[in-house]
Amino acid sequence: MKTFSYVNATNEKEAVAALSPSTRDGHGDALAAARSGHQPSKVPIAGGMDLLGLMKDYIVSPDRVVSIKGLDQTIASGDGGLRIGAAVKIADLAEHAAARKMYPALVTAAEGVGTPQIRNMGTVGGNIMQRPRCWYFRNEEFNCLKKGGSRCFAVDGENQFHAIFGDGPCHIVHPSSLAVPVIAYGGRFRVAGPNGAREIDAGEFFQMPNANLYGENVLQPNEIVTHVILPAPGQRSASYEVRFKQSHDWPLAAASVNLVMSGSTVKSARIVMGAVAPIPWRVQAAERMLAGKTITEGVATDVANAAVAGARPMTGNQYKIQIARTAVKRAVLAAGRA
Ligand SMILES: Cc1cc2nc3c(=O)[nH]c(=O)nc-3n(C[C@H](O)[C@H](O)[C@H](O)COP(=O)(O)OP(=O)(O)OC[C@H]3O[C@@H](n4cnc5c(N)ncnc54)[C@H](O)[C@@H]3O)c2cc1C
Ligand code: SF4
Structure with a gap:
């Protein structure tokens, strides 16, 4: 793993500041990096269940890792729905009494994630933001389209777990189990960045490869997801x-x-x-x-x-x-x- 510095952000303001490009990086460094297919030099870490694997495999090699475990870890009621902090553990979501009563589709998905160990470490925000599981993407030997290369190895390769919708040019399936019910419930993501906070309809958050080949969503590298906001569910x-x-x-x-x-x-x-x-x-x-x-x-x-x-x-x-x-x-x- 490449050497990196570590920043422990205690709130969203500190996290955003630590993720933003410094003068030394040059203006707009993070955005330009993402657009050119290279990974941003500063990345947030929550439970680390996905990020550490990516770093060990040299798929992501940041200079700075910013801990966002200090973000909101509560689940609160509001406007007939729930507001779930990004740092809430998946296990805590699965066991939350109001979530179980109001959002059974989300709780079923949370209960199905990985193993108890993964649910106890993995956060809601990290689950939404986890990177694709495509084995070519996860293997540093394959410089595929998504990593700035010229071809998708899944097209003529092992594609049994890949997409059946979407028509490429990258054929990943989105890995987040929680994102599926969040969209079914009409949820929104609260996002914090250098210009303050905004809310994004979960249905508009994720992007197809023809709109964003190198990432999977509209989040900029110096923005973080702080909450999942769910409206009142259907009956x-x-x-x-x-x-x-x-x-x-x-x-x-x-x-x-x-x-x-x-x-x-x-x-x-x-x-x-x-x-x-x-x-x-x-x-x-x-x-x-x-x-x-x-x-x-x-x-x-x-x-x-x-x-x-x-x-x-x-x-x-x-x-x-x-x-x-x-x-x-x-x-x-x-x-x-x-
Ligand atoms: C064996 C195994 C089985 C699994 N099965 C499933 C499954 O069935 N369904 C499923 O959905 N998942 C599954 N997972 C994935 C697991 O749920 C995720 O790896 C985990 O939820 C990631 O959360 P984390 O807090 O550890 O994120 P991290 O690893 O810390 O971060 C993941 C990514 O998101 C970014 N990030 C984290 N938090 C934020 C935030 N708040 N804002 C912006 N960016 C952020 C990080 O920079 C990183 O790129 C499985 C994992 C394993 C190892
Ligand atoms: S499906 Fe996407 S991530 Fe996988 S090899 Fe093809 S371009 Fe790369």
């Missing part, structure tokens, strides 16, 4: 994840469903799929099919078919279409029973 919601033999690995496909009900009829729905595209994949055509319906096995099947209708698998991941279809169907049925 019924659920997530369903399919994993390889129920291992601790990331899901092969996932779906979160959030339903606003009028009696036993769906008034409006949000359906988001995970692990199928470079961003959490919202399927509005499928959502519209649920409006005005009572949830039955047949309705759930039709909605699930609609959700995967536009899938374009790669050479080795055709099987993911059926898995994604199943995830959507079971999430819809589970929400219907909730």
Whole structure:
């Protein structure tokens, strides 16, 4: 691992200052670095579950690591919803009484992350911001498109866990299990940067590779996520994840469903799929099919078919279409029973 300096930021102001380019770096250093495909020289660390692996493998080699463990670690009520600090541990989110009652789709996703050890170290902000799992990206020997190279090795290579939506040019799937239900619930991210704080709709936060090849979201290198803000949920919601033999690995496909009900009829729905595209994949055509319906096995099947209708698998991941279809169907049925 490359030698680096360490700054322990005790609040968001200190964190942003420590992540911002100094005069010595030259103006706009961090932004220019990201745009040119090189990693920024200053990076935040929360639980370190992802970042330390990236550093040990020389995928990220910062000069300065800024600890943001001191950010808000509370979950507070407000405006009918919850405000979750970025430094909240995934395990604490999974066990939070109000979160369990109000946001079962999010808690199911939190409970499914990795192992108890990972959930006890990993934070909500770090989970949202974790980098892709593509094995070519994670291997320093492969200078792929995302690292400034000229080709995507997954296209002709091992792509069984890659995207079935999105059409490239990079075919990662977004790794965050929590981002999927956050979007289904219509959540927002509060972000702090040198010009103050702003809130970003979670559905607008993640970016496709054709908009941002070197990163996965709109965050600038000197900005941090400080909170996840969830509005009041619909009356019924659920997530369903399919994993390889129920291992601790990331899901092969996932779906979160959030339903606003009028009696036993769906008034409006949000359906988001995970692990199928470079961003959490919202399927509005499928959502519209649920409006005005009572949830039955047949309705759930039709909605699930609609959700995967536009899938374009790669050479080795055709099987993911059926898995994604199943995830959507079971999430819809589970929400219907909730
Ligand atoms: C075996 C294994 C299985 C796993 N399974 C799953 C799974 O099923 N689902 C899933 O979603 N995840 C899974 N994970 C990933 C794990 O959840 C993440 O690595 C962890 O949540 C990252 O959180 P952290 O606090 O440790 O982040 P860190 O490692 O500290 O940071 C991760 C990245 O985010 C940046 N960052 C951290 N916090 C912020 C912030 N507040 N604002 C801006 N940038 C920030 C860091 O610079 C870094 O690039 C698994 C991990 C392992 C090792
Ligand atoms: S999918 Fe993306 S990260 Fe993986 S090899 Fe292709 S360009 Fe690189």
